[in-house]
Amino acid sequence: MTALLRRELTLALRAGGGAPQGLVFYLIVVLLAPLGIGPDPETLARVAPGLLWVAALLACLVTLDRLFQTDWEDGTLDALTLSPVPLEAVVAIKALAHWLTTGLPLALLAPLLAVTLHLPGAAMPWLVATLFAGTPALSLLGAIGAALTLNLRRGGLLVGVLTLPLYIPTLIFGARAVANAAQGLPALPALALTAALTLAVAALAPLAAAAILRIQIR
Amino acid sequence: MSLWRFANPAAFMALTDRVLPALSVLTALCLAVGLAWGFFGTPHDYQQGATVKIIYLHVPAALMAINGWIMMLVASLIWVIRRHHVSALAARAAAPVGATLTLVAMVTGAFWGQPTWGTWWVWDPRLTSFFILLIFYLGYIALWEAVEDPEKAADLTAALCLIGSVFALLSRYAVLFWNQGLHQGFSLSLDPETNVADVFYYPLLVCMAGFALLFVTLVLIRTRTEILRRRLRALDLRAAHLREGAA
Numbered sequence: 001m002t003a004l005l006r007r008e009l010t011l012a013l014r015a016g017g018g019a020p021q022g023l024v025f026y027l028i029v030v031l032l033a034p035l036g037i038g039p040d041p042e043t044l045a046r047v048a049p050g051l052l053w054v055a056a057l058l059a060c061l062v063t064l065d066r067l068f069q070t071d072w073e074d075g076t077l078d079a080l081t082l083s084p085v086p087l088e089a090v091v092a093i094k095a096l097a098h099w100l101t102t103g104l105p106l107a108l109l110a111p112l113l114a115v116t117l118h119l120p121g122a123a124m125p126w127l128v129a130t131l132f133a134g135t136p137a138l139s140l141l142g143a144i145g146a147a148l149t150l151n152l153r154r155g156g157l158l159v160g161v162l163t164l165p166l167y168i169p170t171l172i173f174g175a176r177a178v179a180n181a182a183q184g185l186p187a188l189p190a191l192a193l194t195a196a197l198t199l200a201v202a203a204l205a206p207l208a209a210a211a212i213l214r215i216q217i218r
Numbered sequence: 219m220s221l222w223r224f225a226n227p228a229a230f231m232a233l234t235d236r237v238l239p240a241l242s243v244l245t246a247l248c249l250a251v252g253l254a255w256g257f258f259g260t261p262h263d264y265q266q267g268a269t270v271k272i273i274y275l276h277v278p279a280a281l282m283a284i285n286g287w288i289m290m291l292v293a294s295l296i297w298v299i300r301r302h303h304v305s306a307l308a309a310r311a312a313a314p315v316g317a318t319l320t321l322v323a324m325v326t327g328a329f330w331g332q333p334t335w336g337t338w339w340v341w342d343p344r345l346t347s348f349f350i351l352l353i354f355y356l357g358y359i360a361l362w363e364a365v366e367d368p369e370k371a372a373d374l375t376a377a378l379c380l381i382g383s384v385f386a387l388l389s390r391y392a393v394l395f396w397n398q399g400l401h402q403g404f405s406l407s408l409d410p411e412t413n414v415a416d417v418f419y420y421p422l423l424v425c426m427a428g429f430a431l432l433f434v435t436l437v438l439i440r441t442r443t444e445i446l447r448r449r450l451r452a453l454d455l456r457a458a459h460l461r462e463g464a465a
Binding site: 148164165 | 350353354356357360361364365370373374377378381382385386388389392393395396
Protein backbone atom coordinates (compact mmCIF):
# COMPACT_ATOMS: atom_id res chain seq x y z
CA MET A 1 0.00 0.00 0.00
CA THR A 2 2.87 2.40 0.70
CA ALA A 3 4.31 1.28 -2.63
CA LEU A 4 1.06 2.28 -4.30
CA LEU A 5 1.10 5.66 -2.56
CA ARG A 6 4.72 6.20 -3.61
CA ARG A 7 3.85 5.26 -7.19
CA GLU A 8 0.90 7.67 -7.28
CA LEU A 9 2.97 10.54 -5.89
CA THR A 10 5.88 9.87 -8.25
CA LEU A 11 3.57 9.79 -11.25
CA ALA A 12 1.90 13.02 -10.20
CA LEU A 13 5.12 14.91 -9.50
CA ARG A 14 7.13 13.82 -12.55
CA ALA A 15 7.00 16.00 -15.64
CA GLY A 16 3.59 15.77 -17.28
CA GLY A 17 2.11 14.25 -14.16
CA GLY A 18 -0.20 17.17 -13.70
CA ALA A 19 0.34 17.94 -10.01
CA PRO A 20 1.09 21.67 -10.60
CA GLN A 21 -2.05 21.91 -12.76
CA GLY A 22 -4.40 22.50 -9.85
CA LEU A 23 -2.17 25.09 -8.22
CA VAL A 24 -1.66 27.06 -11.41
CA PHE A 25 -5.39 26.94 -12.06
CA TYR A 26 -5.99 28.23 -8.52
CA LEU A 27 -3.59 31.11 -9.15
CA ILE A 28 -5.33 32.04 -12.39
CA VAL A 29 -8.85 32.01 -10.91
CA VAL A 30 -7.74 34.20 -8.00
CA LEU A 31 -5.98 36.54 -10.46
CA LEU A 32 -9.03 36.79 -12.71
CA ALA A 33 -11.54 37.53 -9.95
CA PRO A 34 -10.23 41.01 -8.94
CA LEU A 35 -9.88 41.85 -12.63
CA GLY A 36 -13.58 41.10 -13.01
CA ILE A 37 -14.79 42.50 -9.69
CA GLY A 38 -12.61 45.61 -9.51
CA PRO A 39 -9.71 46.52 -7.22
CA ASP A 40 -11.72 48.02 -4.31
CA PRO A 41 -10.09 46.52 -1.17
CA GLU A 42 -13.31 46.43 0.86
CA THR A 43 -15.28 44.55 -1.79
CA LEU A 44 -12.41 42.12 -2.31
CA ALA A 45 -12.10 41.47 1.41
CA ARG A 46 -15.80 40.68 1.57
CA VAL A 47 -15.79 38.19 -1.31
CA ALA A 48 -12.36 36.72 -0.47
CA PRO A 49 -13.51 33.76 1.72
CA GLY A 50 -16.05 32.54 -0.82
CA LEU A 51 -13.77 33.23 -3.75
CA LEU A 52 -10.80 31.36 -2.28
CA TRP A 53 -13.07 28.40 -1.52
CA VAL A 54 -14.84 28.30 -4.90
CA ALA A 55 -11.44 28.51 -6.61
CA ALA A 56 -10.30 25.55 -4.49
CA LEU A 57 -13.29 23.48 -5.65
CA LEU A 58 -12.53 24.28 -9.28
CA ALA A 59 -8.81 23.58 -8.91
CA CYS A 60 -9.69 20.22 -7.39
CA LEU A 61 -12.15 19.50 -10.18
CA VAL A 62 -9.78 20.15 -13.09
CA THR A 63 -7.28 17.62 -11.74
CA LEU A 64 -9.77 14.79 -11.21
CA ASP A 65 -9.33 13.23 -14.66
CA ARG A 66 -5.90 11.87 -13.75
CA LEU A 67 -7.32 10.00 -10.74
CA PHE A 68 -8.44 6.87 -12.62
CA GLN A 69 -8.48 7.63 -16.34
CA THR A 70 -4.84 6.89 -17.26
CA ASP A 71 -4.79 3.78 -15.06
CA TRP A 72 -7.96 2.61 -16.79
CA GLU A 73 -6.50 3.23 -20.25
CA ASP A 74 -3.27 1.29 -19.74
CA GLY A 75 -4.91 -1.53 -17.77
CA THR A 76 -3.29 -0.73 -14.42
CA LEU A 77 -6.73 -0.46 -12.85
CA ASP A 78 -7.54 -4.06 -13.85
CA ALA A 79 -4.25 -5.18 -12.32
CA LEU A 80 -5.04 -3.25 -9.14
CA THR A 81 -8.44 -4.94 -8.77
CA LEU A 82 -6.68 -8.31 -8.91
CA SER A 83 -4.06 -7.30 -6.33
CA PRO A 84 -4.45 -8.39 -2.69
CA VAL A 85 -5.10 -4.77 -1.67
CA PRO A 86 -8.87 -4.21 -1.52
CA LEU A 87 -10.23 -1.84 -4.14
CA GLU A 88 -11.59 0.42 -1.39
CA ALA A 89 -8.03 0.91 -0.10
CA VAL A 90 -6.79 1.59 -3.63
CA VAL A 91 -9.40 4.32 -3.98
CA ALA A 92 -8.53 5.79 -0.58
CA ILE A 93 -4.80 5.86 -1.42
CA LYS A 94 -5.40 7.41 -4.82
CA ALA A 95 -7.58 10.08 -3.20
CA LEU A 96 -4.88 10.66 -0.56
CA ALA A 97 -2.24 11.09 -3.26
CA HIS A 98 -4.55 13.46 -5.10
CA TRP A 99 -5.02 15.49 -1.93
CA LEU A 100 -1.28 15.58 -1.16
CA THR A 101 -0.59 16.98 -4.63
CA THR A 102 -3.63 19.30 -4.91
CA GLY A 103 -5.46 20.15 -1.69
CA LEU A 104 -2.49 20.38 0.66
CA PRO A 105 -0.30 22.73 -1.45
CA LEU A 106 -3.42 24.73 -2.16
CA ALA A 107 -4.12 25.19 1.56
CA LEU A 108 -0.53 26.34 2.08
CA LEU A 109 -0.63 28.73 -0.88
CA ALA A 110 -4.02 30.24 0.02
CA PRO A 111 -2.78 32.77 2.66
CA LEU A 112 -0.45 34.36 0.10
CA LEU A 113 -3.35 34.85 -2.28
CA ALA A 114 -5.59 35.97 0.58
CA VAL A 115 -3.14 38.83 1.28
CA THR A 116 -3.64 40.08 -2.27
CA LEU A 117 -7.40 40.00 -1.66
CA HIS A 118 -7.06 41.99 1.61
CA LEU A 119 -8.52 39.23 3.78
CA PRO A 120 -8.20 40.37 7.45
CA GLY A 121 -5.19 38.84 9.20
CA ALA A 122 -7.38 37.31 11.91
CA ALA A 123 -9.03 35.09 9.29
CA MET A 124 -5.75 33.69 7.89
CA PRO A 125 -5.30 30.79 10.32
CA TRP A 126 -8.95 29.86 9.78
CA LEU A 127 -8.51 29.90 6.02
CA VAL A 128 -5.62 27.44 6.23
CA ALA A 129 -7.46 25.35 8.84
CA THR A 130 -10.70 25.05 6.83
CA LEU A 131 -8.87 24.26 3.60
CA PHE A 132 -6.76 21.73 5.46
CA ALA A 133 -9.91 20.17 6.98
CA GLY A 134 -12.14 20.46 3.92
CA THR A 135 -10.06 19.68 0.85
CA PRO A 136 -9.62 15.95 1.67
CA ALA A 137 -13.39 15.64 1.25
CA LEU A 138 -13.07 17.26 -2.18
CA SER A 139 -10.53 14.64 -3.31
CA LEU A 140 -12.62 11.78 -1.89
CA LEU A 141 -15.89 12.99 -3.42
CA GLY A 142 -13.97 13.66 -6.61
CA ALA A 143 -13.07 9.96 -6.65
CA ILE A 144 -16.80 9.19 -6.82
CA GLY A 145 -17.29 11.63 -9.70
CA ALA A 146 -14.20 10.37 -11.53
CA ALA A 147 -15.34 6.77 -11.11
CA LEU A 148 -18.82 7.56 -12.43
CA THR A 149 -17.51 9.28 -15.56
CA LEU A 150 -14.67 6.85 -16.26
CA ASN A 151 -14.15 6.28 -19.97
CA LEU A 152 -17.17 8.29 -21.10
CA ARG A 153 -17.25 10.44 -24.18
CA ARG A 154 -17.68 14.02 -22.96
CA GLY A 155 -16.70 12.72 -19.53
CA GLY A 156 -14.73 15.89 -18.82
CA LEU A 157 -17.88 17.96 -18.88
CA LEU A 158 -19.97 15.45 -16.99
CA VAL A 159 -17.52 15.08 -14.11
CA GLY A 160 -18.17 18.71 -13.18
CA VAL A 161 -21.95 18.36 -13.37
CA LEU A 162 -21.86 15.27 -11.16
CA THR A 163 -19.13 16.27 -8.69
CA LEU A 164 -19.74 19.95 -7.98
CA PRO A 165 -23.18 19.42 -6.34
CA LEU A 166 -21.50 17.00 -3.93
CA TYR A 167 -19.11 19.81 -2.95
CA ILE A 168 -21.90 22.16 -1.82
CA PRO A 169 -21.97 21.28 1.91
CA THR A 170 -18.16 21.45 2.21
CA LEU A 171 -18.14 24.80 0.42
CA ILE A 172 -20.86 26.24 2.66
CA PHE A 173 -19.22 25.23 5.94
CA GLY A 174 -15.67 26.01 4.87
CA ALA A 175 -16.34 29.45 3.42
CA ARG A 176 -18.66 30.27 6.36
CA ALA A 177 -15.92 29.64 8.91
CA VAL A 178 -13.49 31.96 7.10
CA ALA A 179 -16.14 34.66 6.60
CA ASN A 180 -17.13 34.48 10.27
CA ALA A 181 -13.52 34.80 11.34
CA ALA A 182 -13.07 37.80 9.03
CA GLN A 183 -16.06 39.51 10.68
CA GLY A 184 -14.92 38.65 14.19
CA LEU A 185 -17.67 36.06 14.73
CA PRO A 186 -17.08 32.58 16.16
CA ALA A 187 -15.66 30.38 13.41
CA LEU A 188 -15.10 27.15 15.29
CA PRO A 189 -18.59 25.58 14.75
CA ALA A 190 -18.33 25.87 10.97
CA LEU A 191 -14.76 24.52 11.03
CA ALA A 192 -15.91 21.59 13.18
CA LEU A 193 -18.71 20.84 10.71
CA THR A 194 -16.23 20.97 7.81
CA ALA A 195 -14.00 18.49 9.58
CA ALA A 196 -16.94 16.26 10.53
CA LEU A 197 -18.05 16.17 6.92
CA THR A 198 -14.55 15.21 5.79
CA LEU A 199 -14.39 12.39 8.34
CA ALA A 200 -17.79 11.01 7.28
CA VAL A 201 -16.82 11.24 3.63
CA ALA A 202 -13.47 9.57 4.33
CA ALA A 203 -15.32 6.65 5.89
CA LEU A 204 -17.95 6.21 3.17
CA ALA A 205 -16.68 7.61 -0.14
CA PRO A 206 -14.03 4.90 -0.75
CA LEU A 207 -16.76 2.26 -0.42
CA ALA A 208 -19.00 4.08 -2.90
CA ALA A 209 -16.23 4.83 -5.40
CA ALA A 210 -14.95 1.24 -5.25
CA ALA A 211 -18.48 -0.11 -5.85
CA ILE A 212 -18.78 2.18 -8.88
CA LEU A 213 -15.37 1.08 -10.20
CA ARG A 214 -16.46 -2.56 -9.93
CA ILE A 215 -19.49 -1.73 -12.09
CA GLN A 216 -17.20 0.00 -14.60
CA ILE A 217 -14.71 -2.87 -14.76
CA ARG A 218 -17.27 -5.68 -14.94
CA MET B 219 -50.15 -12.68 -6.67
CA SER B 220 -47.76 -9.99 -5.61
CA LEU B 221 -46.52 -6.62 -6.75
CA TRP B 222 -43.35 -8.22 -8.10
CA ARG B 223 -45.36 -9.81 -10.91
CA PHE B 224 -45.30 -6.42 -12.64
CA ALA B 225 -41.51 -6.44 -12.63
CA ASN B 226 -42.03 -8.59 -15.71
CA PRO B 227 -42.05 -6.10 -18.62
CA ALA B 228 -44.82 -8.00 -20.44
CA ALA B 229 -47.06 -7.97 -17.37
CA PHE B 230 -46.23 -4.30 -16.81
CA MET B 231 -47.10 -3.42 -20.41
CA ALA B 232 -50.39 -5.35 -20.23
CA LEU B 233 -51.39 -3.71 -16.94
CA THR B 234 -50.48 -0.16 -17.94
CA ASP B 235 -52.21 -0.66 -21.27
CA ARG B 236 -55.46 -1.31 -19.41
CA VAL B 237 -54.98 1.27 -16.64
CA LEU B 238 -53.59 4.26 -18.55
CA PRO B 239 -56.78 5.46 -20.30
CA ALA B 240 -58.73 5.61 -17.05
CA LEU B 241 -55.76 7.17 -15.26
CA SER B 242 -55.37 9.86 -17.94
CA VAL B 243 -59.05 10.79 -17.70
CA LEU B 244 -58.88 10.93 -13.91
CA THR B 245 -55.75 13.14 -14.11
CA ALA B 246 -57.40 15.55 -16.55
CA LEU B 247 -60.53 15.66 -14.39
CA CYS B 248 -58.62 16.33 -11.17
CA LEU B 249 -56.47 19.06 -12.74
CA ALA B 250 -59.42 20.71 -14.50
CA VAL B 251 -61.61 20.71 -11.36
CA GLY B 252 -58.78 21.73 -9.03
CA LEU B 253 -57.41 24.53 -11.19
CA ALA B 254 -60.84 25.88 -12.18
CA TRP B 255 -61.98 25.78 -8.55
CA GLY B 256 -58.78 27.46 -7.47
CA PHE B 257 -58.72 30.16 -10.15
CA PHE B 258 -62.42 31.05 -10.28
CA GLY B 259 -64.03 29.58 -7.15
CA THR B 260 -61.87 31.18 -4.43
CA PRO B 261 -61.71 34.80 -3.28
CA HIS B 262 -58.65 36.99 -3.74
CA ASP B 263 -56.30 37.30 -0.82
CA TYR B 264 -56.82 40.61 0.98
CA GLN B 265 -53.12 41.45 0.79
CA GLN B 266 -51.81 39.60 -2.25
CA GLY B 267 -54.86 39.93 -4.51
CA ALA B 268 -55.09 37.50 -7.42
CA THR B 269 -51.37 36.58 -7.17
CA VAL B 270 -52.20 34.14 -4.41
CA LYS B 271 -53.72 31.82 -7.02
CA ILE B 272 -50.25 30.86 -8.22
CA ILE B 273 -50.35 28.58 -5.18
CA TYR B 274 -52.43 26.06 -7.18
CA LEU B 275 -49.55 25.50 -9.59
CA HIS B 276 -46.60 26.27 -7.37
CA VAL B 277 -47.19 24.09 -4.33
CA PRO B 278 -48.27 20.90 -6.17
CA ALA B 279 -45.34 21.22 -8.60
CA ALA B 280 -42.88 21.68 -5.74
CA LEU B 281 -44.42 18.75 -3.86
CA MET B 282 -44.08 16.40 -6.83
CA ALA B 283 -40.59 17.69 -7.68
CA ILE B 284 -39.40 16.37 -4.32
CA ASN B 285 -41.54 13.22 -4.37
CA GLY B 286 -40.30 12.53 -7.89
CA TRP B 287 -36.73 12.25 -6.60
CA ILE B 288 -37.89 10.02 -3.73
CA MET B 289 -39.67 7.78 -6.24
CA MET B 290 -36.43 7.57 -8.28
CA LEU B 291 -34.55 6.68 -5.12
CA VAL B 292 -36.97 3.83 -4.32
CA ALA B 293 -36.91 2.59 -7.92
CA SER B 294 -33.09 2.71 -7.94
CA LEU B 295 -32.97 0.73 -4.69
CA ILE B 296 -35.31 -1.90 -6.16
CA TRP B 297 -33.04 -2.13 -9.20
CA VAL B 298 -29.90 -2.45 -7.08
CA ILE B 299 -31.41 -5.05 -4.76
CA ARG B 300 -33.69 -7.11 -7.01
CA ARG B 301 -32.38 -6.28 -10.52
CA HIS B 302 -35.81 -5.61 -12.07
CA HIS B 303 -35.24 -3.78 -15.34
CA VAL B 304 -38.66 -2.12 -15.29
CA SER B 305 -37.67 -0.44 -12.03
CA ALA B 306 -34.48 1.00 -13.51
CA LEU B 307 -36.39 2.23 -16.54
CA ALA B 308 -39.08 3.79 -14.34
CA ALA B 309 -36.38 5.76 -12.50
CA ARG B 310 -34.98 6.89 -15.84
CA ALA B 311 -38.46 7.84 -17.04
CA ALA B 312 -39.21 9.87 -13.91
CA ALA B 313 -36.12 12.11 -14.08
CA PRO B 314 -37.15 14.51 -16.87
CA VAL B 315 -40.66 14.77 -15.38
CA GLY B 316 -39.19 15.61 -11.98
CA ALA B 317 -36.74 18.10 -13.48
CA THR B 318 -39.58 19.82 -15.35
CA LEU B 319 -41.70 20.05 -12.20
CA THR B 320 -38.72 21.51 -10.32
CA LEU B 321 -38.40 24.13 -13.04
CA VAL B 322 -42.17 24.80 -12.94
CA ALA B 323 -41.99 25.31 -9.17
CA MET B 324 -39.03 27.70 -9.56
CA VAL B 325 -40.61 29.72 -12.38
CA THR B 326 -44.05 30.01 -10.75
CA GLY B 327 -42.24 30.89 -7.55
CA ALA B 328 -40.43 33.71 -9.36
CA PHE B 329 -43.73 35.02 -10.72
CA TRP B 330 -45.14 34.89 -7.21
CA GLY B 331 -42.10 36.45 -5.60
CA GLN B 332 -41.97 39.42 -7.97
CA PRO B 333 -45.20 41.09 -6.77
CA THR B 334 -45.11 39.89 -3.15
CA TRP B 335 -41.41 40.07 -2.21
CA GLY B 336 -40.52 42.62 -4.89
CA THR B 337 -37.89 40.36 -6.41
CA TRP B 338 -37.77 37.43 -8.84
CA TRP B 339 -35.21 35.54 -6.88
CA VAL B 340 -33.64 35.56 -3.42
CA TRP B 341 -30.98 33.20 -2.07
CA ASP B 342 -33.43 31.87 0.48
CA PRO B 343 -32.75 28.33 1.76
CA ARG B 344 -35.84 26.89 0.08
CA LEU B 345 -35.16 28.48 -3.30
CA THR B 346 -31.52 27.49 -3.16
CA SER B 347 -32.42 23.89 -2.29
CA PHE B 348 -34.62 23.71 -5.37
CA PHE B 349 -31.80 25.07 -7.50
CA ILE B 350 -29.58 22.30 -6.11
CA LEU B 351 -32.29 19.69 -6.72
CA LEU B 352 -32.53 20.82 -10.35
CA ILE B 353 -28.77 20.35 -10.78
CA PHE B 354 -29.00 16.84 -9.32
CA TYR B 355 -31.83 15.99 -11.75
CA LEU B 356 -29.82 17.32 -14.71
CA GLY B 357 -26.70 15.38 -13.70
CA TYR B 358 -28.74 12.20 -13.37
CA ILE B 359 -30.31 12.66 -16.82
CA ALA B 360 -26.93 13.48 -18.37
CA LEU B 361 -25.33 10.34 -16.94
CA TRP B 362 -28.12 8.14 -18.38
CA GLU B 363 -27.55 9.73 -21.78
CA ALA B 364 -23.77 9.38 -21.65
CA VAL B 365 -23.41 5.65 -20.89
CA GLU B 366 -24.07 3.36 -23.83
CA ASP B 367 -24.41 -0.07 -22.24
CA PRO B 368 -27.93 -0.07 -20.73
CA GLU B 369 -27.16 -2.29 -17.75
CA LYS B 370 -24.05 -0.32 -16.82
CA ALA B 371 -26.01 2.92 -17.25
CA ALA B 372 -28.69 1.62 -14.87
CA ASP B 373 -26.08 0.64 -12.27
CA LEU B 374 -24.15 3.91 -12.48
CA THR B 375 -27.25 6.11 -12.36
CA ALA B 376 -28.62 4.11 -9.43
CA ALA B 377 -25.34 4.72 -7.57
CA LEU B 378 -25.57 8.42 -8.44
CA CYS B 379 -29.17 8.55 -7.23
CA LEU B 380 -28.27 6.99 -3.87
CA ILE B 381 -25.24 9.24 -3.31
CA GLY B 382 -27.10 12.26 -4.68
CA SER B 383 -29.98 11.68 -2.25
CA VAL B 384 -27.62 11.85 0.71
CA PHE B 385 -26.01 15.04 -0.56
CA ALA B 386 -29.26 16.68 -1.65
CA LEU B 387 -30.56 16.20 1.90
CA LEU B 388 -27.25 17.35 3.40
CA SER B 389 -27.25 20.44 1.20
CA ARG B 390 -30.84 21.19 2.23
CA TYR B 391 -29.75 21.60 5.85
CA ALA B 392 -26.31 23.04 5.09
CA VAL B 393 -28.07 25.81 3.19
CA LEU B 394 -30.07 26.71 6.32
CA PHE B 395 -26.77 27.16 8.13
CA TRP B 396 -25.40 29.33 5.35
CA ASN B 397 -28.38 31.63 5.19
CA GLN B 398 -28.69 32.16 8.95
CA GLY B 399 -25.13 33.41 8.96
CA LEU B 400 -25.62 35.65 5.93
CA HIS B 401 -28.80 37.53 6.78
CA GLN B 402 -32.03 37.01 8.69
CA GLY B 403 -34.55 34.57 7.25
CA PHE B 404 -37.49 35.87 5.29
CA SER B 405 -40.65 36.29 7.33
CA LEU B 406 -42.69 35.26 4.31
CA SER B 407 -43.11 31.52 4.28
CA LEU B 408 -43.78 29.37 1.24
CA ASP B 409 -45.36 26.84 3.57
CA PRO B 410 -49.15 26.86 3.00
CA GLU B 411 -50.06 24.84 6.10
CA THR B 412 -49.29 27.65 8.54
CA ASN B 413 -51.62 30.32 7.22
CA VAL B 414 -53.85 29.02 4.48
CA ALA B 415 -57.63 29.07 5.08
CA ASP B 416 -59.96 26.22 4.18
CA VAL B 417 -61.34 28.10 1.17
CA PHE B 418 -57.91 27.87 -0.42
CA TYR B 419 -56.98 24.55 1.15
CA TYR B 420 -59.57 22.22 -0.47
CA PRO B 421 -58.97 23.23 -4.10
CA LEU B 422 -55.25 23.03 -3.33
CA LEU B 423 -55.69 19.43 -2.18
CA VAL B 424 -57.46 18.59 -5.45
CA CYS B 425 -54.63 20.22 -7.39
CA MET B 426 -52.04 18.25 -5.43
CA ALA B 427 -53.91 15.03 -6.24
CA GLY B 428 -54.05 16.15 -9.88
CA PHE B 429 -50.30 16.78 -10.03
CA ALA B 430 -49.58 13.45 -8.32
CA LEU B 431 -51.77 11.67 -10.87
CA LEU B 432 -50.13 13.63 -13.67
CA PHE B 433 -46.71 12.52 -12.44
CA VAL B 434 -47.78 8.86 -12.25
CA THR B 435 -49.40 8.98 -15.69
CA LEU B 436 -46.40 10.61 -17.35
CA VAL B 437 -43.96 8.26 -15.69
CA LEU B 438 -45.98 5.21 -16.76
CA ILE B 439 -46.16 6.45 -20.36
CA ARG B 440 -42.44 7.23 -20.40
CA THR B 441 -41.59 3.87 -18.83
CA ARG B 442 -43.58 2.15 -21.58
CA THR B 443 -41.59 4.13 -24.14
CA GLU B 444 -38.33 3.09 -22.48
CA ILE B 445 -39.39 -0.57 -22.54
CA LEU B 446 -40.31 -0.33 -26.21
CA ARG B 447 -37.01 1.39 -26.95
CA ARG B 448 -35.17 -1.40 -25.12
CA ARG B 449 -37.05 -3.99 -27.22
CA LEU B 450 -36.19 -2.15 -30.42
CA ARG B 451 -32.55 -2.15 -29.40
CA ALA B 452 -32.69 -5.90 -28.77
CA LEU B 453 -34.29 -6.45 -32.21
CA ASP B 454 -31.63 -4.26 -33.86
CA LEU B 455 -28.84 -6.18 -32.16
CA ARG B 456 -30.38 -9.50 -33.17
CA ALA B 457 -30.78 -8.36 -36.78
CA ALA B 458 -27.17 -7.19 -36.89
CA HIS B 459 -26.08 -10.50 -35.41
CA LEU B 460 -28.04 -12.47 -38.02
CA ARG B 461 -26.58 -10.36 -40.84
CA GLU B 462 -23.10 -11.07 -39.56
CA GLY B 463 -23.89 -14.79 -39.36
CA ALA B 464 -25.13 -14.79 -42.97
CA ALA B 465 -22.08 -12.90 -44.25
